[in-house]
Every structure is written in C-alpha cells, then in structure tokens.
Amino acid sequence: xxxxxxxxxxxxxxxxxxxxxxxxxxxxxxxxxxxxxxxxxxxxxxxxxxxxxxxxxxxxxxxxxxxxxxxxxxxxxxxxxxxxxxxxxxxxxxxxxxxxxxxxxxxxxxxxxxx
Amino acid sequence: xxxxxxxxxxxxxxxxxxxxxxxxxxxxxxxxxxxxxxxxxxxxxxxxxxxxxxxxxxxxxxxxxxxxxxxxxxxxxxxxxxxxxxxxxxxxxxxxxxxxxxxxxxxxxxxxxxxx
Numbered sequence: 001x002x003x004x005x006x007x008x009x010x011x012x013x014x015x016x017x018x019x020x021x022x023x024x025x026x027x028x029x030x031x032x033x034x035x036x037x038x039x040x041x042x043x044x045x046x047x048x049x050x051x052x053x054x055x056x057x058x059x060x061x062x063x064x065x066x067x068x069x070x071x072x073x074x075x076x077x078x079x080x081x082x083x084x085x086x087x088x089x090x091x092x093x094x095x096x097x098x099x100x101x102x103x104x105x106x107x108x109x110x111x112x113x114x115x
Numbered sequence: 116x117x118x119x120x121x122x123x124x125x126x127x128x129x130x131x132x133x134x135x136x137x138x139x140x141x142x143x144x145x146x147x148x149x150x151x152x153x154x155x156x157x158x159x160x161x162x163x164x165x166x167x168x169x170x171x172x173x174x175x176x177x178x179x180x181x182x183x184x185x186x187x188x189x190x191x192x193x194x195x196x197x198x199x200x201x202x203x204x205x206x207x208x209x210x211x212x213x214x215x216x217x218x219x220x221x222x223x224x225x226x227x228x229x230x231x
Contacts, residue, residue, distance in 0.1 A: 009155070036222075043119065043206070043222035044158070090157050103220070105150075105157030 002027045002093040006106035014114050019063075019078040021109045023091030026072065033074040034092040034103070035065055044090065050074065061085070086113045117141065119223035121207050127229045128197055136192040136226045140209030147190050148220065149182055150206040158206055164190060197230045204228070 007022040025031055035047040048059025055067040061084075065076045074091060088110050094103040120139040128134050140147050145166055150158035160174040167187045175181075179197075184190040194201055204225040210218040 004157075006157075041224065043224045044208075044220075045222070046219045049219070092157075102160075104160065107155065107157045 002031065002095050002102060002104045004091050004093050004104055004106035006089075006091050006109050008109055009107065010110050010112065012112040012114060013081045015083055016080050019076070019081045019085065019111065021076040021089050021091075021111065023065075023074045023076065023106060024072050025074060025091070025093045027093055027095050029095040032094045033065070033067060034094070035059065035063070035074075035076050036090045036092060036105075038088045038090065038108075040087070047076070047089070081111075081113045083113050083115065086111055119207055119209055119221050121205075121223035121226050123226060124224065125227045125229075127231060129231055130197060130199060132197050132230075134194050134197055134228065136194075136205050136228070138190045138192070138207030138209075138223060140188065140190070140207070141211075141221055142188075144209035144211050144221070145187070146210045146218065147184060148208045148210075149190070149192050150208065152204045152206055152225070154203075161192070194228075197228075199230045202228055202230045 003026045005024045013019055033050040036044040037047050038044045047063050048057045050057045050067045058064045063078045065074050067074050088108045090108045091106040092103050122137045147164040149161040151161055152158045162182050163171040164184045167184055179195045181193045204227050206225045208220040208222045210220050
C-alpha cells in the first residue's frame with residue numbers, strides 16, 4: 001500500500017523567494033510520484049511526475065521536484081515565487097504500472113505568496 | 116477541447132435523501148475515477164472504471180454509495196440515505212489509460228455536496 005505525508009498544511013513566502021513544499025512517501029513497491037496543483041475554483045492539474053529515469057523532474061511554471069529514494073522524499077521547489085503560484089498543492093504516490101487506481105494523495109499544502 | 120465536466124457544481128440536500136452526481140469525462144477516455152475530498156484533506160479514492168465496468172470499488176465507504184457507467188462514457192455517483200458526514204467535494208477524473216503513467220489524470224472541478 002502507498003501513502004503520502006505532506007509536511008506543513010500552509011506555507012507562506014514572499015514574491016521572488018524560494019518555494020519548498022515537502023512530501024514524504026511510503027510504498028511497498030517502487031513508487032511513481034506526482035505533484036498536482038489546484039487553483040481556486042478549478043480542478044486539479046498535473047504539475048510534474050516521476051516514473052523512471054532521471055530523479056530531478058521539471059514541470060510546468062518553473063517547478064521541479066527531486067526523487068530521493070534514501071530519504072523517501074519528493075519535495076517540490078521553485079527558485080522564485082510568483083503571485084500566480086498561490087494555490088493548493090497535492091503530492092501523490094502510485095505503485096501500479098498499469099493504471100492509476102492505487103494513487104493516493106497527501107492532505108495538501110496551501111501556498112500563499114505575499115507581495 | 117472540453118475537459119471533464121461535473122454537474123451540479125453545488126448540491127444541498129437534507130439528511131436521508133438520495134442524490135446523484137454526474138461526471139462527463141473527456142471524449143475517448145476509457146478510464147474514469149471518483150474521489151472524495153473533505154475539508155483540509157487530499158482526494159480520497161472511491162472507485163475506478165475501465166470502460167463500463169467498475170475495475171476497483173474498494174474505496175466506496177459503505178453500501179449507500181454506488182456508481183455506474185453504463186455506456187462507458189458518462190458516470191453517475193449515487194448516494195442513498197445521505198448523512199451529514201457525506202458532505203464533501205466529489206471529484207471525477209478521467210484518463211486515456213490504462214497504459215501506466217503515460218496517461219495522466221484529468222480532473223473536473225468537482226461537485227460540492229452539503230447534507231443538512
């Protein structure tokens with residue numbers, strides 16, 4: 001079974017500052033890892049995913065995440081926050097190579113960007 | 116093109132009533148998922164369809180919850196004898212899978228269900 005823990009339900013940064021959203025996972029099989037973003041009044045959108053290969057994954061809007069097996073982590077970063085990054089971010093893990101029905105989400109981290 | 120459409124966007128019902136929530140996936144997507152998102156929580160898996168059949172319904176909390184997808188496209192989540200604890204946002208997602216994680220999930224905006 002898979003599970004995800006997101007450290008910090010709320011993160012606040014200043015515009016232009018580094019964004020770091022933490023995610024740790026538990027999986028009995030090699031994991032597939034995802035970050036989704038939910039803007040106000042919108043559905044969840046895929047930001048980036050790690051399946052196999054390079055452990056540093058680049059996504060949309062300047063975000064990236066690094067899979068660290070030794071730390072069971074998949075933290076999301078962005079060098080410089082923009083006001084438009086304010087949203088809720090969800091980390092998710094799946095162990096299935098066939099479909100997504102075992103995907104499990106974290107509780108989410110709400111990012112606030114201050115001017 | 117059109118994304119995943121969920122109707123209604125908001126539903127208020129009284130305790131004990133029956134409700135139906137509709138999901139219209141992206142055209143051609145064979146896989147369809149229902150999730151429930153309670154306040155302050157991430158999406159919680161309910162049920163997964165591959166075509167017309169429910170391939171995995173292990174997330175349905177009890178037998179008051181049921182979902183169908185009779186023609187392999189539109190799906191309806193049905194909740195009988197609603198309880199206040201059923202209040203949540205119900206999310207639907209579809210993907211072109213199954214073919215592993217090359218088929219990302221596309222989510223609708225959800226239906227906010229409030230049971231009074």
